[in-house]
Amino acid sequence: MITLHYAIQELAFRRSRSLITIASVAVAVLAAVLLTALATSYGRAVHAPVETVGADMVVQITGDIPPKLEGLVFPHPNALIPANAVENIRGMDGVLSVTRAVYLWELAPDHYQSVLGIEDGEAGLQSLSERLIEGRPLKTGDSAVLIDSDFAAKRSLKVGTMLDVGGTEFPVVGIVDAARGGKVVRADVYMPIAPAQRLATAAPQVRALYPFGPDDANLLLVKVDRQSLEGVVQKVNALLGKKGIVSSELSFREALSGVLFLSQRMGLIVAAVIALFAAAFVLRATASAVTERRRELAVLQAIGWPWQRIRQEVLIENGVLALAGVLLGVVVAVLLTFVLGSVSVTIDLPWDLSSTPHFIPEATLDRTQTITVPIAIPWLAAAAAGIGGLVVALAVAAMLVASPPQQPWSLLRSE
Amino acid sequence: MNNETGIQVDGVTKRYGALEVLRGVDLSVPAGKFAAVIGKSGSGKSTLIGVVSGLEKPDSGRVLVQGHDLSHLDQRQMAELRRLSIGIVFQNFSLIPSLSALDNVLLPTFFDERTSVRERRARATELLDQVGLHDRMQHRPSELSGGEQQRVAIARALVNGPSILLADEPTGNLDTETGTAVLELLFAMGRARATTLLVVTHDLDIAAKADMIIEMKDGRIQHANT
Ligand SMILES: Nc1ncnc2c1ncn2[C@@H]1O[C@H](COP(=O)(O)OP(=O)(O)O)[C@@H](O)[C@H]1O
Numbered sequence: 001m002i003t004l005h006y007a008i009q010e011l012a013f014r015r016s017r018s019l020i021t022i023a024s025v026a027v028a029v030l031a032a033v034l035l036t037a038l039a040t041s042y043g044r045a046v047h048a049p050v051e052t053v054g055a056d057m058v059v060q061i062t063g064d065i066p067p068k069l070e071g072l073v074f075p076h077p078n079a080l081i082p083a084n085a086v087e088n089i090r091g092m093d094g095v096l097s098v099t100r101a102v103y104l105w106e107l108a109p110d111h112y113q114s115v116l117g118i119e120d121g122e123a124g125l126q127s128l129s130e131r132l133i134e135g136r137p138l139k140t141g142d143s144a145v146l147i148d149s150d151f152a153a154k155r156s157l158k159v160g161t162m163l164d165v166g167g168t169e170f171p172v173v174g175i176v177d178a179a180r181g182g183k184v185v186r187a188d189v190y191m192p193i194a195p196a197q198r199l200a201t202a203a204p205q206v207r208a209l210y211p212f213g214p215d216d217a218n219l220l221l222v223k224v225d226r227q228s229l230e231g232v233v234q235k236v237n238a239l240l241g242k243k244g245i246v247s248s249e250l251s252f253r254e255a256l257s258g259v260l261f262l263s264q265r266m267g268l269i270v271a272a273v274i275a276l277f278a279a280a281f282v283l284r285a286t287a288s289a290v291t292e293r294r295r296e297l298a299v300l301q302a303i304g305w306p307w308q309r310i311r312q313e314v315l316i317e318n319g320v321l322a323l324a325g326v327l328l329g330v331v332v333a334v335l336l337t338f339v340l341g342s343v344s345v346t347i348d349l350p351w352d353l354s355s356t357p358h359f360i361p362e363a364t365l366d367r368t369q370t371i372t373v374p375i376a377i378p379w380l381a382a383a384a385a386g387i388g389g390l391v392v393a394l395a396v397a398a399m400l401v402a403s404p405p406q407q408p409w410s411l412l413r414s415e
Numbered sequence: 416m417n418n419e420t421g422i423q424v425d426g427v428t429k430r431y432g433a434l435e436v437l438r439g440v441d442l443s444v445p446a447g448k449f450a451a452v453i454g455k456s457g458s459g460k461s462t463l464i465g466v467v468s469g470l471e472k473p474d475s476g477r478v479l480v481q482g483h484d485l486s487h488l489d490q491r492q493m494a495e496l497r498r499l500s501i502g503i504v505f506q507n508f509s510l511i512p513s514l515s516a517l518d519n520v521l522l523p524t525f526f527d528e529r530t531s532v533r534e535r536r537a538r539a540t541e542l543l544d545q546v547g548l549h550d551r552m553q554h555r556p557s558e559l560s561g562g563e564q565q566r567v568a569i570a571r572a573l574v575n576g577p578s579i580l581l582a583d584e585p586t587g588n589l590d591t592e593t594g595t596a597v598l599e600l601l602f603a604m605g606r607a608r609a610t611t612l613l614v615v616t617h618d619l620d621i622a623a624k625a626d627m628i629i630e631m632k633d634g635r636i637q638h639a640n641t
């Protein structure tokens with residue numbers, strides 16, 4: 001306790017030196033925490049568009065334009081995906097699940113609707129039931145549909161009414177929230193995959209282009225282990241060639257060149273560089289603090305302090321400073337994230353992910369999606385930064401006082 | 416007790432690079448005696464004090480303090496010997512600037528497990544009282560005059576009741592009048608405690624009061640009269 005008293009006296013006495021050390025530790029911690037927080041938030045933001053469909057990756061193949069734009073057609077980016085390609089993707093390392101879907105546009109002279117038939121599963125029917133605001137969820141065997149709330153309002157449809165899709169009447173059993181769905185792989189009408197496959201197989205404008213069978217799909221929602229995402233995207237691109245369209249947070253990130261430097265890898269590099277500078281700063285501050293006191297430490301030796309106690313004293317002093325710096329850094333980081341609140345990212349969706357045909361005037365244009373993600377302190381990173389700061393400061397101090405000076409007397413004698 | 420040797424130096428040599436600073440010094444100060452070291456600047460007086468304090472290692476020869484051969488002690492034992500048995504007073508006071516006079520005096524008692532904090536404080540307070548600083552205890556060194564700082568240093572050197580007190584020109588940074596007063600105090604307090612004193616000084620009045628005068632010249636003892 002008495003050494004702590006001495007430490008505090010010492011730190012208070014050398015106030016400006018102490019403040020410099022505290023500030024450098026604080027800056028290091030602040031930078032690391034804030035950057036990680038921003039990088040994490042932007043990372044979540046670019047992940048959001050695909051996340052809302054419950055997948056990490058959306059796979060499509062560019063197709064041809066049907067001879068006539070009437071009835072049920074495959075949207076241009078949704079050509080038949082060969083069954084063996086589906087199996088191939090399903091078998092890739094890092095792929096957790098593949099949900100197949102059939103995406104259709106129905107073009108009538110007086111109206112237009114987009115239809116998505118989808119398998120069961122986390123990225124499929126289940127993700128729909130999470131967005132259900134009225135009615136009941138769809139089950140695999142149903143011959144029924146869910147409709148989007150905007151679409152329901154526009155067409156004055158209610159749960160219980162019948163809806164014509166490609167000449168077949170389907171009962172509307174529920175309504176899903178459009179706002180929460182995001183704008184990716186969004187449709188006006190959702191149904192289980194089987195009836196959609198039947199409709200596609202029978203549609204003349206589909207048959208004109210593709211040998212679409214009753215168990216085929218033209219859209220894949222893939223869940224991928226986040227660590228393997230980059231590799232899987234590459235492999236799928238290689239598999240499908242030029243015509244393949246693979247959308248994931250990586251493609252959104254590329255579109256966001258402005259915040260690219262905050263993407264996880266760059267964020268890490270920037271954080272590492274800042275941490276390095278800060279560590280150098282802490283090193284300098286600590287080193288000169290200890291060097292300045294070499295004579296004083298020799299005095300302690302002269303009056304009989306064992307070196308181990310002297311070292312302890314120096315470590316306590318620097319530990320107190322580093323701890324104060326870490327706390328200050330974290331507190332300022334918390335305050336700053338509170339002030340900043342959230343990050344907003346406006347993502348211009350590629351047209352091949354947009355739910356509406358670009359040639360339909362009423363549905364065009366706004367393909368942007370603004371995603372707002374609250375900035376949250378990544379506590380794990382904050383703890384790591386804090387412990388890192390402490391360790392650097394203590395390690396430097398410990399290094400400097402690792403062993404007693406060989407000739408303390410030469411520090412004490414006066415000429 | 417008085418027949419015991421307080422400080423014994425046998426054939427000690429020390430060189431700094433090419434410079435031979437101590438060239439075979441033999442010296443014996445009986446316990447409780449006052450030895451004054453005199454000699455020209457550069458003759459090796461400070462180095463001798465350094466070697467006796469164990470803060471400087473001799474190149475050859477041996478140093479015994481209270482019968483302990485310093486070369487046989489490890490770092491921790493050496494520290495303990497210095498803390499409990501050797502008090503040192505420097506020319507430049509060497510107080511810790513961040514600490515009050517009282518805390519400075521308490522420094523050598525920090526790890527004293529034999530006595531309670533209260534006892535140690537009582538001891539330190541009494542010593543500061545004896546050196547005439549009872550109203551200066553909470554002052555920092557920068558708030559004290561040179562003479563007062565050196566009095567604090569004397570109190571600090573004596574707080575653990577050492578059997579040996581070393582002083583290297585303790586008045587070198589003081590004016591003559593203050594210096595004499597400080598030396599008188601050091602001498603009186605050492606005597607009162609039967610402490611072995613080894614003091615480097617230019618003050619011949621004080622040297623005259625010593626039990627022995629050791630004159631150094633070119634790293635050797637020129638004269639030692641008892
Ligand atoms: N650490 C050192 N390195 C080199 N030379 C030193 C060192 N310490 C002392 N000296 C030299 O040794 C000689 C003796 O010094 P010192 O013992 O301080 O003499 P005194 O105290 O009698 O003046 C001087 O010439 C001094 O310059």
Ligand SMILES: [Mg+2]
Pocket residue numbers: 414415460461462583584
């Ligand atoms: Mg000298």
